[in-house]
Amino acid sequence: MEDESISKFPKLVVFDLDYTLWPFWVDTHVDPPFTKKGGKIVDRRGANIKFYDHVPEILKYLKLHNCLVAAASRTSEIRGANQLVDLFGWATYFDYREIFPSEKTAHFANLKKATGIEYKDMLFFDDEMRNSVDVSPLGVTCILVKGGMTKTVLSEGLKKWVSNNPA
Structure with a gap:
């Protein structure tokens, strides 16, 4: 995943969760609590819970480049969202979690x-x-994610951040 054109990284990379790291709303489309069964994560009804394919590689890449990583989610299903981060094995990558129903500016x-x-x-x-409309006036570089996080979306975001932060 190494992109030679990126030589400078933000200090903190923040991800929304629903439809950014996984393809559902944790408060309405799945049924917490979640458990691990035979190497799979399932909800209360036994439905298989998956994340977007590139997410683990993206998180590893950012940590490799000394970026702090945070989750910022306005979900009301705080316990379920945190449970999924843990069950997916992502706790090691997330330095901060702001998971509660509020404006993203509060996060x-x-x-x-x-x-x-x-x-x-x-x-x-x-x-x-x-959320980008709310947060970008603060000076945060915001990237709209369509169809989930991919390595391409990450690369585009990092390049936009660099162009917003020359020198």
Whole structure:
């Protein structure tokens, strides 16, 4: 996944969860709690729960390049979202989790306070335009995700962040 054209990275990369890292709304499309059965993650009804294919590789890549990683989700299903992050084995990659129903600006204010990182040094991936509209005036580079996170979307986001942060 190494992209030689990217030589500078944001200090913090933030991901929405629903329809960004996984293809559903955790508060309406699946039925928590979740469990691991025979190497699969299933919900209460036994439905198989999956994430977008490239996500583990993306998370590893960012950690390899010393980026802090955070989740920012406005879901009301806080326990289920956190449970999935843990069951998917992603807890090791997420340095911060802002998972609660609120405006994304509240999530980012908390992240700035917790990390001391300026908004201009953050990159945010989300599937909803309204969240980018709310967060981008803070100075965060925002990328609209259509069809889930892929390595291509990550690369485009990193390049946009670099172009927003020359020198």
